[in-house]
Amino acid sequence: AAGVIQSPRHLIKEKRETATLKCYPIPRHDTVYWYQQGPGQDPQFLISFYEKMQSDKGSIPDRFSAQQFSDYHSELNMSSLELGDSALYFCASSPRGQMNTEAFFGQGTRLTVV
Amino acid sequence: GNSVTQMEGPVTLSEEAFLTINCTYTATGYPSLSWYVQYPGEGLQLLLKATKADDKGSNKGFEATYRKETTSFHLEKGSVQVSDSAVYFCALSPPLNFGNEKLTFGTGTRLTIIP
Secondary structure, X not given: OOOOEEEOOEEEEOOOOOEEEEEEOOOOOOEEEEEEEOOOOOOXXXXXXXXXXXXXXXXXXXXXXXXEOOOOOEEEEEOOOOHHHOEEEEEEEEOOOXXXXXXXXXXXXXXEEO | OOEEEEOXXXXXXXXXXXXXXXEEEEOOOOOEEEEXXXXXXXXXXXXXXXXXXXXXXXXXXXXXXXXXXXXXXXXEEOOOOHXXXXXXXXXXXXXXXXXXXXXXXXXXXXXXXXX
């Protein structure tokens, strides 16, 4: 069965560089969520999209932006990277309103800022 | 706001031991509750879920019962295996309210099972 696909799996960037993370949801899932998980931390909600519109916003820095495209894939753009941005970034998708029962997470993108 | 308080780890048990990982929550209304498991280097996988009071979620020998009176959703397994070694996250999702159904996670409990 198709799962949530994230790319790249690993990314190494230098401070002040930019990074773009991509998420391809499960077919027919119209809602995408982004989470950030620091080392030894619980996942923190960043932002979500439904039908290409931002539906909720969490602790996402102003240096980050995201969007959902017409094919429902989503991209998280991160600029002026800082060492503290090093983390595992998860994307999850679900049908609308079913985050707790039908949500599937990708394997994550591990971002390392050096 | 919504929050999840989870038993701190790490937890180390011998194979075939009984497991309990405590989870309590704070939320308005009737949230949905779930447990996620994260194996080393992997993403989060939904282990089990319960959407209303007194519901019991179960999967792979794990169980958790939604207790509204104690606002708890403790994870249990009668006989753990080495392959159960992972990090376990308790999570809460608010009542169906379009645009606000994101998951709130607990801090995670690292479980190690020794042969």
